[in-house]
Amino acid sequence: MARKTNSDDRLDLTGKLLVAMPGMGDARFEHAVVLLCAYSSKGAMGLILNKPSRDVRMSDVLDQLEIGPSARAAAMPVHFGGPVETGRGFVLHSDDYQSSLHTQKVPGGYGMTATLDILEDIARDAGPRQALMMLGYAGWGPGQLESEIARNGWLTADAAPALVFEADPARKWSKALGSLGIDPLGLSSVSGRA
Numbered sequence: 001m002a003r004k005t006n007s008d009d010r011l012d013l014t015g016k017l018l019v020a021m022p023g024m025g026d027a028r029f030e031h032a033v034v035l036l037c038a039y040s041s042k043g044a045m046g047l048i049l050n051k052p053s054r055d056v057r058m059s060d061v062l063d064q065l066e067i068g069p070s071a072r073a074a075a076m077p078v079h080f081g082g083p084v085e086t087g088r089g090f091v092l093h094s095d096d097y098q099s100s101l102h103t104q105k106v107p108g109g110y111g112m113t114a115t116l117d118i119l120e121d122i123a124r125d126a127g128p129r130q131a132l133m134m135l136g137y138a139g140w141g142p143g144q145l146e147s148e149i150a151r152n153g154w155l156t157a158d159a160a161p162a163l164v165f166e167a168d169p170a171r172k173w174s175k176a177l178g179s180l181g182i183d184p185l186g187l188s189s190v191s192g193r194a
Helices: 058-064 071-075 117-121 144-150 169-179
Strands: 016-020 033-038 045-049 054-056 076-080 084-094 102-106 112-115 131-140 154-158
Touching: 016 076, 016 112, 016 169, 033 076, 033 112, 033 169, 045 076, 045 144, 058 071, 058 076, 058 117, 084 117, 117 131, 144 154, 154 169
Parallel strands: 076 131
Antiparallel strands: 016 033, 016 154, 033 045, 045 131, 054 076, 084 112, 084 131, 102 112
């Protein structure tokens, strides 16, 4: 269940998953599962968890930054985190890691770090136990996400680490729906109001 914020009567969705409904109308978010890292009356910011990049590998990112990767780091996939600032990197990770520069804590046992030191630590096998590398993020202005949820564009779910860090991105959408007791085959791309 979402928490109430202290500043108003809105539900706090920080640390929750957004699960895209069929027919939401934006191909960038088709079957997307997004972890909300920040949510307030000023808007929302999240990272898409299940859209691996076909063009960029972690070894490419580390080479461009002149960081010599370990074998584990080089094999790490890079994901499309969202359509905003696609050249900017974010690492969503388990909360066992804290950057010496800045890590944003995300409820549910997560951290989000967007500073170079986490990539250096990952390359030296000194980074977090679990991590997803993202390029770009998903962002919503004030009231925009609430409007999309009201139009049945998104469902919200708890963000279990097993689902967030699931190795197979293709399974995350159906697993997120399953966590809500919903069979993906039963969903319609047409919504209505009673």
